[in-house]
Amino acid sequence: MEKYGLYVPKLAPQKEYFAPGHRACVGCGEMLAVRQVCKALGKETIVINSTGCIEIVSSLFPDTSWEMPWMHTLFDNAAAVASGVESAIRVMQRKGKYRDGKVNVVAMGGDGATFDIGLQALSGAMERGHDFIYVCYDNEAYMNTGIQRSSATPYGAMTTTSPPGKKSIGQATWKKDMPAIAVAHNIPYVATASPAYPFDLMAKVKKGAELKGPAYIQIYSPCPTGWRSAGEISVKLARLVVETGAFPLYEVENGKYKLSMDFEKLRPIIDYMKPQGRFRHLTESDLVLIQKRLEDQLQELRDKSNAN
Amino acid sequence: MAKKVGTEASFAVADAVKLANVDVIAAYPITPQTHIVEKLSEYVADGELDAEYICVESEHSAMSACCGSSATGARTFTATAGQGLELMHEVLTIPASSRLPMVAAICNRALSGPLSVWGDHSDLMGVRDTGWIQIIAENGQDVHDLTIAAFKISEHKNVLFPVMIHMDGFHLTHVIEPIIIMDQEDVDKFLPPFEFDNKLDPHYPVSQGTYAPPHIYPEIKKAQDVALVNSKETIKNIFKEYGDLFGRYYNPVETYMADDAETILVTMGSFSETATLAVDKLRDEGNKVGLIRVRLWRPFPFEELRDAVKSVDSLIVLDRAISYGGPAGPLCSEIRSALYQEKKRPQIISFISGLGGRAIDPEHFESMILHGQEVAQSGSNNEYEILGVRE
Numbered sequence: 001m002e003k004y005g006l007y008v009p010k011l012a013p014q015k016e017y018f019a020p021g022h023r024a025c026v027g028c029g030e031m032l033a034v035r036q037v038c039k040a041l042g043k044e045t046i047v048i049n050s051t052g053c054i055e056i057v058s059s060l061f062p063d064t065s066w067e068m069p070w071m072h073t074l075f076d077n078a079a080a081v082a083s084g085v086e087s088a089i090r091v092m093q094r095k096g097k098y099r100d101g102k103v104n105v106v107a108m109g110g111d112g113a114t115f116d117i118g119l120q121a122l123s124g125a126m127e128r129g130h131d132f133i134y135v136c137y138d139n140e141a142y143m144n145t146g147i148q149r150s151s152a153t154p155y156g157a158m159t160t161t162s163p164p165g166k167k168s169i170g171q172a173t174w175k176k177d178m179p180a181i182a183v184a185h186n187i188p189y190v191a192t193a194s195p196a197y198p199f200d201l202m203a204k205v206k207k208g209a210e211l212k213g214p215a216y217i218q219i220y221s222p223c224p225t226g227w228r229s230a231g232e233i234s235v236k237l238a239r240l241v242v243e244t245g246a247f248p249l250y251e252v253e254n255g256k257y258k259l260s261m262d263f264e265k266l267r268p269i270i271d272y273m274k275p276q277g278r279f280r281h282l283t284e285s286d287l288v289l290i291q292k293r294l295e296d297q298l299q300e301l302r303d304k305s306n307a308n
Numbered sequence: 309m310a311k312k313v314g315t316e317a318s319f320a321v322a323d324a325v326k327l328a329n330v331d332v333i334a335a336y337p338i339t340p341q342t343h344i345v346e347k348l349s350e351y352v353a354d355g356e357l358d359a360e361y362i363c364v365e366s367e368h369s370a371m372s373a374c375c376g377s378s379a380t381g382a383r384t385f386t387a388t389a390g391q392g393l394e395l396m397h398e399v400l401t402i403p404a405s406s407r408l409p410m411v412a413a414i415c416n417r418a419l420s421g422p423l424s425v426w427g428d429h430s431d432l433m434g435v436r437d438t439g440w441i442q443i444i445a446e447n448g449q450d451v452h453d454l455t456i457a458a459f460k461i462s463e464h465k466n467v468l469f470p471v472m473i474h475m476d477g478f479h480l481t482h483v484i485e486p487i488i489i490m491d492q493e494d495v496d497k498f499l500p501p502f503e504f505d506n507k508l509d510p511h512y513p514v515s516q517g518t519y520a521p522p523h524i525y526p527e528i529k530k531a532q533d534v535a536l537v538n539s540k541e542t543i544k545n546i547f548k549e550y551g552d553l554f555g556r557y558y559n560p561v562e563t564y565m566a567d568d569a570e571t572i573l574v575t576m577g578s579f580s581e582t583a584t585l586a587v588d589k590l591r592d593e594g595n596k597v598g599l600i601r602v603r604l605w606r607p608f609p610f611e612e613l614r615d616a617v618k619s620v621d622s623l624i625v626l627d628r629a630i631s632y633g634g635p636a637g638p639l640c641s642e643i644r645s646a647l648y649q650e651k652k653r654p655q656i657i658s659f660i661s662g663l664g665g666r667a668i669d670p671e672h673f674e675s676m677i678l679h680g681q682e683v684a685q686s687g688s689n690n691e692y693e694i695l696g697v698r699e
Binding site for chain 2: 055099103120
């Protein structure tokens with residue numbers, strides 16, 4: 001694992017489409033994931049971005065970090081805007097009004113834009129079968145507005161609107177199973193990824209782009225600011241979250257589940273939670289409850305994966 | 309050859325969109341807009357129009373998809389009404405500020421609650437300040453001609469603003485009347501292909517919709533306002549070009565028997581044609597009455613309006629929307645504001661009527677004008693009066 005630092009830069013495409021100089025926090029896992037996604041997609045790509053950290057740090061007028069055509073309109077509609085772009089290219093290519101050749105249309109947003117406010121637009125775009133990729137960068141809360149809970153926030157986590165207190169454990173609900181919602185749309189490709197596994201991540205994005213029809217990819221995106229964790233351990237957290245079973249990596253191709261990696265023995269959840277201030281208040285029994293839930297969820301995924 | 313056919317006003321919109329050879333339509337069904345999009349769906353299904361029809365899951369997504377489509381350089385159309393326009397509201401400011409051309413047919417409908425599918429101008433007024441060009445149609449011929457002209461206006465390099473063509477729900481959308489449907493060759497002569505300079509293209513990457521902190525936001529907004537105000541000249545030129553080519557002229561402010569009138573009724577939309585009957589009758593009785601219809605609502609035609617009313621004694625302004633707790637109906641507010649600085653200005657009476665599809669018949673218009681003349685003579689402290697309502 002330690003050798004990643006040596007061979008990733010050699011094996012990954014050199015070309016950057018997300019230029020440095022943006023205003024993301026030190027140790028931002030989301031921007032690392034954005035870079036990997038862009039490398040995987042390559043030049044023939046149009047990015048539709050919802051409002052959120054990515055948009056804010058990369059597009060302060062008149063600067064831009066985007067070396068790809070990029071469009072931002074609102075918080076809640078990236079998938080719908082992407083529908084319009086994809087349809088426009090399709091009809092104009094048919095009418096000879098747009099350059100021939102495959103163009104990857106990718107909509108991207110955070111977990112708030114995906115799980116919550118943009119869910120309807122995303123559902124519509126997936127149901128209609130547009131040939132596009134939706135990438136959700138999941139940092140498990142509304143980080144851009146100041147760490148408010150979303151339906152992606154894990155049980156027990158402290159956020160500014162799910163503060164632990166005498167009558168509160170913190171986030172009182174379990175993380176919404178957004179990939180399952182995407183799968184329920186019968187789309188060709190759904191996957192989860194983590195920037196600690198860049199080749200897995202890039203292969204999934206590539207596959208999503210190559211398959212015709214909608215693809216939904218949910219990428220775990222460490223947020224040192226929102227999670228009260230040290231910036232230098234973001235990649236480590238992105239690995240621990242997988243090794244503890246808190247964010248299993250898998251793909252669902254045409255409805256068939258496949259775990260991308262599995263572990264004979266999961267690392268205890270404490271290893272993942274301890275370095276993060278957002279879980280600091282949790283008790284031993286809280287952790288037992290969480291560990292059990294995560295193991296059950298992983299077993300469900302294993303069962304689905306083995307059923308194929 | 310263009311030919312006159314008996315058809316529904318909604319179909320005349322669909323025909324105009326087909327003649328404009330639109331690339332992308334994104335729409336969500338809502339009464340009374342449905343006949344437009346149903347007809348367009350048929351045209352696409354039958355291969356008569358080569359377009360992508362995106363059956364979106366909401367009007368919010370309809371307008372969002374239109375933004376994406378236009379930004380990619382596709383000729384883009386949508387249609388909606390009432391609550392649909394309200395649901396679009398968040399998105400409407402985007403094409404106006406990002407300068408994304410598109411045309412929307414708005415089948416004006418009252419706003420809930422209580423729920424009403426029938427027409428008035430509440431929805432039109434609700435989106436007044438979103439930065440769109442808003443043009444008001446009165447009859448089936450208007451909607452056909454103005455929809456075609458709207459594409460040219462919207463996509464013109466001096467304009468690049470989205471355009472709404474407003475038509476009254478049911479009172480116009482569902483009316484069947486003789487309409488001259490344009491000939492494809494004529495439309496092709498008038499309407500050039502859409503060429504968008506900043507389209508989304510991997511070979512010429514641009515960033516669209518970047519965010520603006522206080523050091524630049526006001527400059528962007530001023531530039532937008534200046535451009536919208538300046539678009540009026542291009543709109544007038546395109547109206548004139550259309551008239552010169554096809555013989556049907558449109559103006560930001562339309563007048564009827566207004567030249568020597570002492571009292572002028574001001575209206576907007578399809579009810580204006582009914583009002584002419586009342587004007588005719590009162591004229592026959594020696595009452596020097598005229599009519600002004602505001603056709604261009606945004607950018608507001610201040611000069612044209614001032615010019616049209618410069619010798620009149622009193623104006624009676626009919627609004628079909630309420631600005632709750634406000635100064636008058638929205639149209640009347642605009643007119644009072646437009647004339648306030650004038651040295652000689654008429655008395656301006658604000659009436660609100662015809663809400664939620666309530667018809668205004670010729671005799672209602674007649675009594676409205678007479679009542680307005682009475683109020684103008686005797687004076688009144690009322691900011692506005694709501695007429696035709698059971699007390």
